[in-house]
Amino acid sequence: MEIHKGKYRLENRNLNFEIVDDLNFNNSGCCFYFRGGNGFGKTSFLEKIIIPALKADNLPYLYIGQDIRTQLYTLRALLSIQGFKVSDTDEVELLRLWINRGQSASVLILDEFDKYFPDYGFIFDWSDAFIRTYIIVTHLGINRCEAVAKNYRICNLRFELINIDGRLKNIRVRNE
């Protein structure tokens, strides 16, 4: 799945993206880190551009959003429906079970997961046999070796505010 360079508009979020480079999220062997200021559209870019494109291409993906509390409640409910006894299962084991059940996915997306699990290398250990592209939104340090998927090329994407036109933000998205 590719997002081609060009301009993308999200009217209901008052965001204009100018994507400087073609972005390939399919079988990329990349670990994309989305970086940039607050309100510069990183999550909107994920939810309104990348995920719809993954769906359009029928590419299965795993996504953990920012609200970890809701996510874990949902995981517990989902796994229960699938027959797992998870009422006393801790959060890390819940995630392991869920990822293990998601081996058809080739893209794994984490939105600020590292603020809850700063040493989240276990996610890569559990998933790098089948995940071909990681997409990670983070505000934390750039050189944290434990937060890098082994054997994956690091691709830092920077979200920069170009200007604000009334309520509309113009955001440049470029490789670093």
Added chain:
Amino acid sequence: MAIYNLDSLLDKYSGEFLILEFNHLFISSSIREEVWLLQRKNDSALIDKILQAAREFNIHEVSNDRDFETYSGGQKAILGCLLTLALIGDRKIHGLKLLLNNILDSVSEENRSKLVQKFEEIRPTHNIRLFTEKDGHIQEIFLGNGNPQG
């Protein structure tokens, strides 16, 4: 692992700290409502102070009635801090120990420094202390050098 479970957080720390928690920042849906609930009146001066401070963080689209859910996660974290700062000033609160849970990790490095600076500005007159929690341990953010710890 950071605590995200509200009950655990309250059980452990609510006796000693005022807690700002990323997933439970507000009880209403807008700045106007939040101020109304906290001040029990339509305090436009306080709202203006919060809106003005928000624009310093490049949240230019901020307004008193905008639904919190339309802000980004980091912007909400900033607004929660600015609301707290405004109340500390308005109510002349002294000696507060404030625990920021998953707040500073939700904002950009630049905004993190600016937020800590905001708390630093009121520290001499209000004797505020800032803390974070990591792996079950409380860490103090030492105000004065503008650098968040942990």
